[in-house]
Amino acid sequence: MNVPADRNHALELLRQMLRIRRFEEKTAELYSLGKIRGFLHLYIGEEAVAVGALQALGPEDAVVATYREHGHALVRGTPAGSLMAELYGKANGCARGRGGSMHFFDASRRFYGGLAIVGGGLPVAVGLALADKLQGRPRVTACFFGDGAVAEGEFHESLNLAALWKLPVLFLCENNLYAMGTALARHQSQTDIARKAQAYNLPGEAVDGMDVLAVEAATAGAVETVRGGGGPYLLEYRTYRFRAHSMYDAERYRTKDEVEQWKQRDPIAAFEGLLREWKCLTSDDLAAIEADIAAEIDKAVAFAEAGAWEPVEDLTKDVYTERT
Amino acid sequence: MTMTKTTYREAVRAGLREALQRDPLVFLMGEDVGRYGGTYACSHGLLEEFGPERIRDAPLSESAFVGAGIGAALGGMKPIVEVMTVNFSLLALDQIVNNAATIRHMSGGQFSIPLVLRMATGGGRQVAAQHSHSFEGWYAHIPGITVLTPATVTDAKGMLLAALREPDPVLIFEHAYLYPMEGELEEAGLVDISKAALRRQGRDVSLLTFGGSLWKSLEAAERLAAEGIEAEVIDLRVLRPLDTATILASVRKTHRAVIVDEAWRTGSFAAEISAQIMEGAFYDLDGPVARVCSAEAPLPYPKHLEDAALPNVEGIARAVRGLLGA
Numbered sequence: 029m030n031v032p033a034d035r036n037h038a039l040e041l042l043r044q045m046l047r048i049r050r051f052e053e054k055t056a057e058l059y060s061l062g063k064i065r066g067f068l069h070l071y072i073g074e075e076a077v078a079v080g081a082l083q084a085l086g087p088e089d090a091v092v093a094t095y096r097e098h099g100h101a102l103v104r105g106t107p108a109g110s111l112m113a114e115l116y117g118k119a120n121g122c123a124r125g126r127g128g129s130m131h132f133f134d135a136s137r138r139f140y141g142g143l144a145i146v147g148g149g150l151p152v153a154v155g156l157a158l159a160d161k162l163q164g165r166p167r168v169t170a171c172f173f174g175d176g177a178v179a180e181g182e183f184h185e186s187l188n189l190a191a192l193w194k195l196p197v198l199f200l201c202e203n204n205l206y207a208m209g210t211a212l213a214r215h216q217s218q219t220d221i222a223r224k225a226q227a228y229n230l231p232g233e234a235v236d237g238m239d240v241l242a243v244e245a246a247t248a249g250a251v252e253t254v255r256g257g258g259g260p261y262l263l264e265y266r267t268y269r270f271r272a273h274s275m276y277d278a279e280r281y282r283t284k285d286e287v288e289q290w291k292q293r294d295p296i297a298a299f300e301g302l303l304r305e306w307k308c309l310t311s312d313d314l315a316a317i318e319a320d321i322a323a324e325i326d327k328a329v330a331f332a333e334a335g336a337w338e339p340v341e342d343l344t345k346d347v348y349t350e351r352t
Numbered sequence: 353m354t355m356t357k358t359t360y361r362e363a364v365r366a367g368l369r370e371a372l373q374r375d376p377l378v379f380l381m382g383e384d385v386g387r388y389g390g391t392y393a394c395s396h397g398l399l400e401e402f403g404p405e406r407i408r409d410a411p412l413s414e415s416a417f418v419g420a421g422i423g424a425a426l427g428g429m430k431p432i433v434e435v436m437t438v439n440f441s442l443l444a445l446d447q448i449v450n451n452a453a454t455i456r457h458m459s460g461g462q463f464s465i466p467l468v469l470r471m472a473t474g475g476g477r478q479v480a481a482q483h484s485h486s487f488e489g490w491y492a493h494i495p496g497i498t499v500l501t502p503a504t505v506t507d508a509k510g511m512l513l514a515a516l517r518e519p520d521p522v523l524i525f526e527h528a529y530l531y532p533m534e535g536e537l538e539e540a541g542l543v544d545i546s547k548a549a550l551r552r553q554g555r556d557v558s559l560l561t562f563g564g565s566l567w568k569s570l571e572a573a574e575r576l577a578a579e580g581i582e583a584e585v586i587d588l589r590v591l592r593p594l595d596t597a598t599i600l601a602s603v604r605k606t607h608r609a610v611i612v613d614e615a616w617r618t619g620s621f622a623a624e625i626s627a628q629i630m631e632g633a634f635y636d637l638d639g640p641v642a643r644v645c646s647a648e649a650p651l652p653y654p655k656h657l658e659d660a661a662l663p664n665v666e667g668i669a670r671a672v673r674g675l676l677g678a
Contacts, residue, residue: 133459151422158424
């Protein structure tokens with residue numbers, strides 16, 4: 029691997045990964061204070077995937093994500109305050125507080141959720157891509173899902189349909205080795221997820237999901253193929269979730285040793301080390317980045333705290349489009 | 353207003369053709385809608401007229417192509433998705449219930465899903481338990497979708513065109529028994545999809561029904577008229593949002609109600625109508641609300657058992673007589 033040609037871009041990758049980590053560390057703290065309730069699925073450990081993958085998309089492209097989507101929305105550009113307010117359930121949240129942690133939406137950034145039924149986002153992504161193809165727009169739809177989704181029929185139906193119709197979909201599997209508590213080898217007869225693409229006649233590729241540069245390069249390549257009319261592409265990012273599945277998980281299904289071993293490959297520490305090695309990063313640089321992020325998160329929390337609750341009278345508003 | 357004699361099937365096809373001609377964003381997608389011409393021949397000839405981009409044969413992947421309809425609607429298209437029958441729509445329940453019905457509300461009103469989902473429903477054709485379901489009442493349970501049950505040729509065409517003007521998901525249930533039925537197609541502007549319709553005036557009892565059961569109810573009303581009993585027949589047409597006002601007005605007039613619903617009685621849409629009457633017109637009733645529904649069993653194949661299981665004309669007439677003590 030070479031020293032990045034663009035130092036500022038490299039620092040931006042580091043900054044985005046750190047933003048996600050610090051934002052989520054704050055949400056865990058707020059959860060224990062009772063400010064955030066319901067399910068809270070943390071992405072900590074997997075940051076290189078969202079950060080690397082989303083570099084390859086433009087503002088016209090679409091993103092469909094899962095219930096573990098805080099990082100994706102942050103990188104996509106939805107303001108941290110709007111996301112924090114959503115976690116609080118406040119009306120100034122990115123979905124008016126109605127969705128919470130699992131259901132971030134942002135129409136202005138073509139962020140279509142935050143869809144929390146495993147596998148349920150894949151058909152929607154296929155349809156978004158179909159709309160682009162029918163209207164002749166050179167856009168790409170990026171669809172994130174976990175290794176658990178690979179066991180769902182919707183994964184297989186969607187890959188087949190997208191390949192059959194040559195639709196511009198990026199199927200992005202975040203393989204963190206566990207479908208909640210069930211290890212990959214305990215739910216898949218073929219654990220090499222990227223190979224499943226062959227069955228549906230589309231390209232598939234496995235990538236080191238702990239290496240932000242590898243994720244970025246592989247995704248950029250896939251986007252080029254997809255945008256060029258080559259049909260869909262499956263990328264499998266091999267990554268690991270450092271925290272519990274959600275806030276209620278006793279983690280009986282994996283050993284502390286295993287978690288510790290993966291933490292040795294922390295994508296942020298690894299990239300930070302590389303940047304220092306390449307003389308692209310000083311301790312002062314890092315302190316400045318951390319200070320900026322801390323200020324951003326303080327502001328986000330203040331924004332959420334100051335937000336209002338949606339009036340109860342609006343409970344049934346937007347079940348259907350309001351008629352004028 | 354012009355009137356043309358046509359079949360229900362041809363009326364659906366005329367609606368599809370008009371929609372496709374009128375708006376380039378409309379396309380039809382589903383199993384065997386193209387080369388085969390539609391399982392019930394509703395889309396016969398449309399592939400030749402509009403081409404494979406707009407008349408899309410889908411693989412037998414209900415969840416994927418219904419979900420793709422949702423995604424295409426989010427992406428600015430106006431998809432008409434045909435799920436061959438309500439029985440197979442169960443394979444797409446996740447997309448309909450968890451995505452189509454929730455995304456607008458859950459996103460705080462940021463997204464619209466102008467999706468039209470059509471499917472055949474109902475029994476009576478000796479196709480046994482797995483091909484004879486009536487789940488339109490189930491779907492009517494779900495906020496966020498609109499549920500239409502066209503029973504006439506005018507509604508078969510008109511409700512489809514009206515559904516395409518809706519910004520939110522609309523499910524249309526076409527009773528499979530009705531496709532060959534002939535009727536007068538009225539062309540008088542846009543069909544209303546917010547109201548129930550009074551199909552027959554009467555003073556003695558209200559028959560509240562929809563879809564394929566409308567015609568059985570009308571026949572029962574004729575039979576009762578010969579006996580001096582005047583039944584009013586209300587075609588609910590729209591199961592969600594339900595036009596409760598029309599139901600209550602009729603019951604307040606006749607003081608008696610019989611609900612005819614092809615689904616099973618337990619937990620049925622008929623139960624919902626009954627509850628609405630209790631809540632809104634209890635003191636106007638001269639007797640208990642009665643229901644004519646299907647027998648509590650999977651629908652069997654042999655004709656004599658199927659006939660015994662489904663609501664029929666004599667059963668409806670008998671329920672009315674029972675209510676009137678006649």
